[in-house]
Amino acid sequence: MSEQGYADKRAYFDRMLTLYGRKPALEALRDKALECHALHLAHSNREGGIVGELINAAEQRGIPVQRHSREELARISRNGKQDQGVALDVICPAFQSVGGYLDTLDSARPQRLLALDGITNPQNLGMIVRSAAAGDIDGLLWARKGNAAPGPLVVKASAGTLYRAPVLTCPELPGALEQCQRHGFDVCTLESSAQTDLFAYQPQRHCVFVLGNETDGVSSKVSRLAQQKLSIPMNNGVESLNVAVTASLIAYAGRIERG
Amino acid sequence: MSEQGYADKRAYFDRMLTLYGRKPALEALRDKALECHALHLAHSNREGGIVGELINAAEQRGIPVQRHSREELARISRNGKQDQGVALDVICPAFQSVGGYLDTLDSARPQRLLALDGITNPQNLGMIVRSAAAGDIDGLLWARKGNAAPGPLVVKASAGTLYRAPVLTCPELPGALEQCQRHGFDVCTLESSAQTDLFAYQPQRHCVFVLGNETDGVSSKVSRLAQQKLSIPMNNGVESLNVAVTASLIAYAGRIERG
Known part of the structure; x- marks a missing residue:
């Protein structure tokens, strides 16, 4: 061949x-x-x-x-x-490897990717896919290692949007993030202890936002790669948001900036 | 007495x-x-x-x-x-009746309420509560008729935030919305067919945002009361968002507008 x-x-x-x-x-x-x-x-x-x-x-x-x-x-x-x-x-027409995506990337517009770092609940994954597809996410970085695989439960929880979602596949996340960094992306982790407010952060460069595990948050290996750590402000002593809710807020955070 | x-x-x-x-x-x-x-x-x-x-x-x-x-x-x-x-x-210290809330309302700042119109899935209700408590929602209008009751499944899905959430109880929703209107509130329904973008809408008055049923949307009785109908823009042919995701975007829409 x-x-x-x-x-x-x-x-x-x-x-x-x-x-x-x-x-x-x-x-x-x-x-x-x-x-x-x-x-x-x-x-x-x-x-x-x-x-x-x-x-x-x-x-x-x-x-x-x-x-x-x-x-x-x-x-x-x-x-x-x-x-x-x-x-x-x-x-799935919009699925591709991270490498394939990066090699053909030719966009003046700053890209917004969303990455999954240990998301194991298919219900949450389905909602993340649905919101990412609906909102302003150019690709969903989905490592085979550490996350639940895209299967029937995810398809169902995504209301069928998984088939059309821009999923970027890779074997494991840290390597894929380093690959993104070499192509000019900033890695931004969502961490509750971070000082910078997601809504105040207006990236001018390509960006990968990383969502951590439902219980343990972002892995230490991934956290060490981050150029930027972001948090979402919370009232009433609430300590964290559901990971799919966080994904949705990221997917729509740029709405007003872009008009 | x-x-x-x-x-x-x-x-x-x-x-x-x-x-x-x-x-x-x-x-x-x-x-x-x-x-x-x-x-x-x-x-x-x-x-x-x-x-x-x-x-x-x-x-x-x-x-x-x-x-x-x-x-x-x-x-x-x-x-x-x-x-x-x-x-x-x-x-629950922040629970009160809608009437009690309205009678003591004394705020120059425009209030943002969120109302439940036929939300029956406790998992969704829990996430709505958690996001409303964390975000900029002054009260969650919870009619006993038509919605699942606040119970153990909702407590669990809310990650325990239900106890501290600003829940406004009422027997049924249409009457409570009319009560709010008499106190200067605009009723805004979320409907996928609406022309006005949630993120472009900047309410200067008190506002109740109404979330409809997971399958059927906002009831016709409530839709007829609405001064404003809003939708969330969606890419990739996605037809709707999860109701808890919609709630979160409303709860943080003020942040997104402010940038």
């Missing part, structure tokens, strides 16, 4: 989100706006009822149906306990 | 939140910062283990322990299926 061919193939797989579960797969197959790569079924499935509907829906759209052993399917779904013998590769 | 005595008593009960469940009651009894009115136990409870701990904790703090039939307790807890035979009256 040519170098370009290899790069294209890698970019294609960076856009792939593997769903599992019978109902989520059927809903996705029936959504004509979603491109799908393949439907994966375990040999152990009985071919009737909803499995029959899945096969029909895939065949009608010309999507390949691949059959696997239970063990192989669990490797594909990454959740053998909950996959119900079904996985589906969905192609 | 004198008229003043009666009014004081009513104000006291407006501040009362009745929790149910063994663990939530024990946690609240052990929080010295929380004033408690009475611990209610069903006769059916076995007096050992956690029930013993509840009685000890109440007696140590001089909080009356009242015993009831299972049926009476269900009336007190309003959730006989999940109360585990235990209810606890907590006094």
Whole structure:
């Protein structure tokens, strides 16, 4: 394969989100706006009822149906306990690798990225995705290590917006943040002890805002990389905000600056 | 009882939140910062283990322990299926009736209230409470009719901030909104079809922002009362935001405007 061919193939797989579960797969197959790569079924499935509907829906759209052993399917779904013998590769048009994003970045307008540093609750992740997609976030830095994977619970909690969200994938966060810094980004962590108010901070450069774990906050490794630490002012002795709420405030903090 | 005595008593009960469940009651009894009115136990409870701990904790703090039939307790807890035979009256210092709030309102600064119009998910309610308490919301208009009641799930989802939140109680919302209007408030509903951008709207008068039901939005009765309809701009074809996220953006919209 040519170098370009290899790069294209890698970019294609960076856009792939593997769903599992019978109902989520059927809903996705029936959504004509979603491109799908393949439907994966375990040999152990009985071919009737909803499995029959899945096969029909895939065949009608010309999507390949691949059959696997239970063990192989669990490797594909990454959740053998909950996959119900079904996985589906969905192609998300706005997903790409961090490297691919940075290499083609050509914007005079300061970029605002949001990064996930140990977000494990799919409900929170779904809300973060929804608000980031709706608000002014150019990319959501999603490390495979340390965060819950994009799966059916996240799709549901995101009200289906995950498929269209600008997700930037990477193996682990600290390395990806350093990569961003080399491309002129400032790393801004949200930390409750920080002195600078998020709403007073008006970045003139590219910026990655980092959201920490729901309980422990930003990891020390990531905190050490930060050029800027920000906090959100709180009344009534409230000590912290929900992480998805914090994400939303970041996503809309620039509204007035930009008009 | 004198008229003043009666009014004081009513104000006291407006501040009362009745929790149910063994663990939530024990946690609240052990929080010295929380004033408690009475611990209610069903006769059916076995007096050992956690029930013993509840009685000890109440007696140590001089909080009356009242015993009831299972049926009476269900009336007190309003959730006989999940109360585990235990209810606890907590006094929340910032709770009051809408009428009490309006009658004593004496502020040159424009007030910002947030009103709940059919919010039934306790997880969302908890996040709304937490963000309203942290942000710039002077009162949270909470009608008993149409919304989930403030209970243990809301307390948990609010990260304990419900006890300190400025909750304004009322029997039903439309009447309370008309009461606010008679005191110089504008009613602003959040509706996705509205033309005016929340972030461009800078109220100079007192304002009640109304959050509608998670699925159906603001009720038609309330929508008809609105002087102003507002929406939040959304990118990437996202059609709506989570209601708690919307609440947070309202709670901090004044900060974003001020920059």
